[in-house]
Amino acid sequence: MFRRTAVAVLAALAALALTSCGDDSSPSAAPSSAGLSGTVNVFAAASLTGTFTQLGKDFEATHPGVKVVFNFAGSSALATQINQGAPADVFASAAPKNLDQVTDKGTPTTFAKNELEIAVPKGNPAKITGLTDFANKDRKIALCAEQVPCGAAAKKVFEAAKLTPQPDSLEQDVKAAITKVSLGEVDAAMVYKTDVLAAKDKVEGIEFPEASQAVNDYPIATLTKAANPDGAKAFVDFVLSARGKTVLTEAGFVTP
Amino acid sequence: MRAGRRRQRIGGRLPLVLVLPALLGLAFLLVPLIGLLAEAPWSTLPSRLFSADVGQALRLSLLCATSATVLCLFLGIPLAWLLARAELPGRGLIRALVTVPLVLPPVVGGVALLLVLGRRGLVGERLDLWFGFSLPFTTAGVIVAEAFVAMPFLVISVEGALRAADPRYEEAAATLGAGRWLTFRRVTLPSIAPGIVAGAVLCWARALGEFGATITFAGNLPGRTTTMPLAVYLALETDPDVAVVLSIVLLLVSVVVLACLRERWISGLR
Numbered sequence: 001m002f003r004r005t006a007v008a009v010l011a012a013l014a015a016l017a018l019t020s021c022g023d024d025s026s027p028s029a030a031p032s033s034a035g036l037s038g039t040v041n042v043f044a045a046a047s048l049t050g051t052f053t054q055l056g057k058d059f060e061a062t063h064p065g066v067k068v069v070f071n072f073a074g075s076s077a078l079a080t081q082i083n084q085g086a087p088a089d090v091f092a093s094a095a096p097k098n099l100d101q102v103t104d105k106g107t108p109t110t111f112a113k114n115e116l117e118i119a120v121p122k123g124n125p126a127k128i129t130g131l132t133d134f135a136n137k138d139r140k141i142a143l144c145a146e147q148v149p150c151g152a153a154a155k156k157v158f159e160a161a162k163l164t165p166q167p168d169s170l171e172q173d174v175k176a177a178i179t180k181v182s183l184g185e186v187d188a189a190m191v192y193k194t195d196v197l198a199a200k201d202k203v204e205g206i207e208f209p210e211a212s213q214a215v216n217d218y219p220i221a222t223l224t225k226a227a228n229p230d231g232a233k234a235f236v237d238f239v240l241s242a243r244g245k246t247v248l249t250e251a252g253f254v255t256p
Numbered sequence: 257m258r259a260g261r262r263r264q265r266i267g268g269r270l271p272l273v274l275v276l277p278a279l280l281g282l283a284f285l286l287v288p289l290i291g292l293l294a295e296a297p298w299s300t301l302p303s304r305l306f307s308a309d310v311g312q313a314l315r316l317s318l319l320c321a322t323s324a325t326v327l328c329l330f331l332g333i334p335l336a337w338l339l340a341r342a343e344l345p346g347r348g349l350i351r352a353l354v355t356v357p358l359v360l361p362p363v364v365g366g367v368a369l370l371l372v373l374g375r376r377g378l379v380g381e382r383l384d385l386w387f388g389f390s391l392p393f394t395t396a397g398v399i400v401a402e403a404f405v406a407m408p409f410l411v412i413s414v415e416g417a418l419r420a421a422d423p424r425y426e427e428a429a430a431t432l433g434a435g436r437w438l439t440f441r442r443v444t445l446p447s448i449a450p451g452i453v454a455g456a457v458l459c460w461a462r463a464l465g466e467f468g469a470t471i472t473f474a475g476n477l478p479g480r481t482t483t484m485p486l487a488v489y490l491a492l493e494t495d496p497d498v499a500v501v502l503s504i505v506l507l508l509v510s511v512v513v514l515a516c517l518r519e520r521w522i523s524g525l526r
Contacts, residue, residue, distance in 0.1 A: 140375075168393040168477060169477055170478075183371075185375050186393075
């Protein structure tokens, strides 16, 4: 009795495996003559979550048959993943340094610029006024870790202002930092202008003059080992197009 | 009845149908570790090993894991006793709820802790208001996060040991006039000691490796909340060699501790 059930289960598993193998046989990279098809894997910095999700939807609307799949994370984490062989077609980084970490890529193009801004919870309960509060040990501060572009830019800003920040946490990407602010866990965080805008119902932004000293250039590039090179190029062109510029500017980026 | 612990001689009567998957399983677990050792930057290892960051992260990791285990022992053993011995209604539900942190993704656990014990959390708000103390971004926060994810291991292990323990010894102690607390201390605890040790070891190991709940709830700051797993994750992004060194250090420490404990205590106090 047991042996029969075991054989039945094994047969069912084998059938399942064979059918899923069958689905994979459809080519994801070969472009049809009618246009693009398949999947475009886009690895993008966490700060591009809102804008690129919108651009992905617009791209899918203008290119039916193509699916855009995103992986949003800290740019340094993404660069490591790509170098370790993660299947990416496009990489949009929040700083040139992280794009340079990737070895097999096409020519990068700067598609947006972002500036830093101080984010405080709605109502500013800790009465943060500016950069000097970041050097105050009694305040709960969240910064991005230095490895991520937002943290590297913050470091430049503090050096320009000759302040030593006293952070309570170094977050691994800018979205984690702003989440801490929107939850009210920290009094202030150093994030991008675009993140403050994206979370404007839960956070308030405080601008500061030194922000212009550390502007982040966002480069985008196709990857040499892309499984869908035509789709990758089309998506990069779409980001650089007028529609791409509109979406990015609305979100607070500065487009070149 | 003594649980016979005589070693079976390999090759004698072990069936091949068990040995082959067993060896495969062993290889599956060991090959990544061997890969880690193979990829280590052996030439620069000594200088990296004794850097301040590594020592700091390691000390913090060991301190927090041990403290979390102690906390789990204080809370988990009574809880396990409650689940095993007390005739509560809805005991099955309580047991299921106790094991939830096991199946919960650690980051979700961290978010849950933040929503309750954070500065604006249900309990945390009162704590902050009355005592000016909040758990996130402190070493105590790391201990709480680690204890949250690791406690189910201890509770399950001790509850299992309690259920398997012979109740006749406790009954004998009662007939001899021993109070309940004395019986628990001198009869029950020693008889379930191997279960407690096994649970505590699992609890310690789980707490040592905790990442998601720690980084979400306690944040990341070197010296205060950056444990080894957090240090490895961040190092991986810029300098994979440092990440490998940190991983090897953690691996060695864990192996040493686990190897020291496994044989002597878990095989029973006979």
